[in-house]
Amino acid sequence: MARRSDLGSGVVAIPGTTATHVVRAALRGKRFRVGDYVVQILLLMTLMIALGVLVVLLGNVAIRGVPVLEQRGTNFLTTTNSTLPFLAGVKQGIIGSLELLVIVLIFAIPLGVGAAVYLEEYAKDTRLNRLLVTNVRNLAGVPSIVYGILGLIIFVEFLKPLTGGLTVISGGLTLAVVVLPIVIITSSEALRAVPNSIREAGFGVGATRWEVIRSHVLPSAAPGIFTGAILTLARAIGETAPLLLVGALLGFFAPGNVGFWGQLRGPYTSLPTLIFSWSTQPNPDFRNLTAAAIIVLMAVLLTVNAAAIVLRNRYERKW
Amino acid sequence: MAQVAIAAPKRLTAADLAGSARRRRKERAIRIAFLSAAGFSILVSALIVVSLLGKAVQFLTLVHPAQLLAGGWFPRQGDFGISTLLAGTLIVSAIAMLVATPLGLGAAIYLSEYARPRARRTLKPILETLAGVPSVVMGFFALNVISPRLIQALFGRATSIFSLAAAGIGVGILVTPLVASVAEDAMFAVPRTLREAAYGLGAKKRVTSLRVVFPAAISGIVAALILGVSRAIGETMVVAIAAGATGGALFTLNPLHYGQTMTTAMSSLAIGSDAVGGNSAAAAFPSLFFVGLVLFALTLLLNAAANRFVRRVRRRY
Numbered sequence: 131m132a133r134r135s136d137l138g139s140g141v142v143a144i145p146g147t148t149a150t151h152v153v154r155a156a157l158r159g160k161r162f163r164v165g166d167y168v169v170q171i172l173l174l175m176t177l178m179i180a181l182g183v184l185v186v187l188l189g190n191v192a193i194r195g196v197p198v199l200e201q202r203g204t205n206f207l208t209t210t211n212s213t214l215p216f217l218a219g220v221k222q223g224i225i226g227s228l229e230l231l232v233i234v235l236i237f238a239i240p241l242g243v244g245a246a247v248y249l250e251e252y253a254k255d256t257r258l259n260r261l262l263v264t265n266v267r268n269l270a271g272v273p274s275i276v277y278g279i280l281g282l283i284i285f286v287e288f289l290k291p292l293t294g295g296l297t298v299i300s301g302g303l304t305l306a307v308v309v310l311p312i313v314i315i316t317s318s319e320a321l322r323a324v325p326n327s328i329r330e331a332g333f334g335v336g337a338t339r340w341e342v343i344r345s346h347v348l349p350s351a352a353p354g355i356f357t358g359a360i361l362t363l364a365r366a367i368g369e370t371a372p373l374l375l376v377g378a379l380l381g382f383f384a385p386g387n388v389g390f391w392g393q394l395r396g397p398y399t400s401l402p403t404l405i406f407s408w409s410t411q412p413n414p415d416f417r418n419l420t421a422a423a424i425i426v427l428m429a430v431l432l433t434v435n436a437a438a439i440v441l442r443n444r445y446e447r448k449w
Numbered sequence: 450m451a452q453v454a455i456a457a458p459k460r461l462t463a464a465d466l467a468g469s470a471r472r473r474r475k476e477r478a479i480r481i482a483f484l485s486a487a488g489f490s491i492l493v494s495a496l497i498v499v500s501l502l503g504k505a506v507q508f509l510t511l512v513h514p515a516q517l518l519a520g521g522w523f524p525r526q527g528d529f530g531i532s533t534l535l536a537g538t539l540i541v542s543a544i545a546m547l548v549a550t551p552l553g554l555g556a557a558i559y560l561s562e563y564a565r566p567r568a569r570r571t572l573k574p575i576l577e578t579l580a581g582v583p584s585v586v587m588g589f590f591a592l593n594v595i596s597p598r599l600i601q602a603l604f605g606r607a608t609s610i611f612s613l614a615a616a617g618i619g620v621g622i623l624v625t626p627l628v629a630s631v632a633e634d635a636m637f638a639v640p641r642t643l644r645e646a647a648y649g650l651g652a653k654k655r656v657t658s659l660r661v662v663f664p665a666a667i668s669g670i671v672a673a674l675i676l677g678v679s680r681a682i683g684e685t686m687v688v689a690i691a692a693g694a695t696g697g698a699l700f701t702l703n704p705l706h707y708g709q710t711m712t713t714a715m716s717s718l719a720i721g722s723d724a725v726g727g728n729s730a731a732a733a734f735p736s737l738f739f740v741g742l743v744l745f746a747l748t749l750l751l752n753a754a755a756n757r758f759v760r761r762v763r764r765r766y
Contacts, residue, residue, distance in 0.1 A: 165653070165655060166653055166654050166655050169654075169655040169659070170559075170563055170654075170655075172555065173555045173556075173558050173559035173563060174559055174563070175555070176551060176552045176554075176555025176556050176559065177552075177555065177556040177559050177560070177572065177576075179552055180552050180553075180556055180576065180579060180622070180625050180626070180629070181572070181575055181576070181579070183579070183622050184575070184578065184579045184582070186594065187582065187586070187587075187590045187594070190590065190593070190594050191586070191589075191590075194593075240486075241486050241489055242486075244482065244483050244486030244487070245483070245486040245487040245489065245490060247483050247486075248480075248483035248484050248486060248487040249487055251483075252480055252483055252484070253487075261491075262487050262488075262490065262491065264756070265490055265491055265494055266490050267752070267756055268494070268749060268752055268753065268756075269490060269493060269494060271676070271679055271680075271683075271748055271749070271751075271752035271755075272497065272683075272745060272748060272749070273682070273683025273684075273685070273712060273744055273745075273748055274683070274685070275683070275685045275712050275715050275716060275741070275744075276497060276501075276683075276741050276744060276745050276748075277497070278715075278719070279497075279500050279501060279715075279737070279738060279741045280493070280496050280497050280500045282500070283496075283499075283500035283503075283504075284496055284500060307493055310489075310490065310493065311490070314490065336468075338468065338472060338476050339476065339480070340475070340476055340479045340480075364581055365581075367583070368581070368582075368583025368584070368585070368586075369583070370583070370584065370585050370685075370686050371584070371685035371686055371689075371712070371716060374716050374719045374720050375715075375716075375719045402583055402585045402686075405585045405586070405589065406585045406588070406686060406689070406690065409585070409588065409589045409592065409690050410690065410695075417593060420589055421589070424585075424586050424589060427583065427586065428582075428586065431581060431583070432578070435577075435578060435581055439574060
């Protein structure tokens with residue numbers, strides 16, 4: 131009889147026992163298998179490193195930024211930018227980001243949901259439709275700065291009579307194009323999750339395709355579409371690179387207080403653009419100011435994300 | 450109602466079932482509206498190509514081929530050494546993938562094979578939050594934490610605070626959730642029967658997950674890595690903040706050196722005071738479009754390859 135069993139690493143036959151004992155013990159599998167635990171711990175560690183980075187990032191930003199927010203209070207949110215770190219605030223960035231979001235909402239959501247409805251509800255498996263799907267997927271992978279070039283040539287230069295050139299309208303339209311593929315993909319998934327029986331019930335009582343979509347499919351898919359829309363907005367809030375090409379100003383732009391409507395037709399900035407601008411300032415005082423602005427941005431983003439998760443958990447339907 | 454039922458029976462024809470002409474016209478109009486919404490995405494692709502091509506061609510007519518082989522990228526001085534940008538992009542994305550591959554795949558295997566359903570439900574949203582960190586924020590983190598605490602701690606205070614390595618690590622962390630999510634989807638889609646067959650043969654958990662499930666999902670895992678590379682190549686803000694070199698850069702293969710990638714060459718051309726539509730070296734502004742075209746072509750190729758792999762997984766199971 132073999133002294134060592136090769137049933138598995140760590141299984142050692144005790145001298146004097148029969149093979150059946152060993153087999154029974156191996157099948158019962160209650161031993162501490164070192165190898166398995168090492169692998170499991172290594173895998174868990176990779177996940178924990180990734181999540182740990184998030185914690186360190188948030189912690190570092192909080193340590194630098196919270197004192198600034200404590201000291202400045204709401205003043206930080208209501209003052210405009212300045213070359214002096216103790217005077218600079220994020221007001222213009224917040225207003226700019228809001229305006230950009232409204233424009234994204236108006237253009238990207240209807241267009242994206244419409245495209246998704248076509249792809250999921252109307253399209254048959256033809257060559258043209260396969261091309262459409264592939265195209266959307268490719269658009270989702272185009273680096274956002276490349277969309278900035280599209281914005282620069284089409285919205286800023288070609289459509290100048292409509293957009294006014296380097297204005298927040300051009301910026302918003304550019305961002306809308308950046309997030310369009312994401313809206314299409316998330317809405318398509320929401321529509322696909324609606325079971326066919328719902329549609330067939332509508333067709334069964336004589337409804338046309340559009341009637342079925344309006345009264346059955348869209349209401350059933352609405353929570354999914356809304357969640358997707360919210361996540362899209364979150365993406366748009368943080369996007370910076372394309373805006374650099376279509377006029378979001380950096381550094382210390384002149385106009386002090388032009389207000390909401392004045393900014394629509396003039397120079398603009400956004401919260402992440404402001405963060406980028408401050409983070410490249412050599413003056414070390416700006417570092418803590420940048421962290422404070424990041425706290426504002428992350429607070430908005432985490433709220434938006436939490437809203438999406440709550441919405442998904444509350445209204446998600448299992449068919 | 451009863452009277453209608455009694456009234457003389459009429460033979461139904463296909464025309465009766467089709468509904469009124471008005472209703473059909475409306476139906477057609479709506480269909481066309483949805484089709485044009487979908488068609489708009491094709492228009493976007495076409496516009497990207499059109500926007501890039503015109504000025505990219507103009508750039509090639511303006512520069513002398515020797516300028517493209519210069520030892521650095523200083524557009525305002527007429528040095529357009531594209532190899533500088535390619536090397537910078539290669540270094541940043543290679544470092545990013547060195548970070549994202551083990552972290553992303555490890556997290557994917559753990560979430561798909563080891564985590565209990567409850568742990569999975571809490572860990573996945575947190576990982577998605579990491580994916581939602583804006584790239585400017587990651588850039589700030591790379592410059593103010595990764596660079597001093599990791600790069601300078603390892604290689605000495607003499608190293609530059611701006612480095613391609615710090616930027617690459619930052620990009621890698623941003624890419625990790627993407628790699629994890631796509632790879633996890635692929636592994637989760639592997640049918641249970643394969644796992645049960647492995648256990649039935651007496652395989653251990655780690656053998657099942659690493660030598661049965663992992664190879665079965667390999668197409669999706671390759672797709673995850675390709676998508677990661679493509680995303681890393683296209684990342685702008687992290688590199689713009691953490692790798693320095695706003696005016697231009699000399700050719701370097703040293704990751705501890707400051708440098709530029711294709712994306713940051715574009716962003717710094719855009720934010721320079723005399724940049725967009727400016728009056729500097731005549732070819733500087735069109736060079737933006739040339740670099741954009743190269744970047745667009747490169748990411749398109751990578752994404753097409755990734756999509757092909759993803760489709761292969763879907764077909765199999």
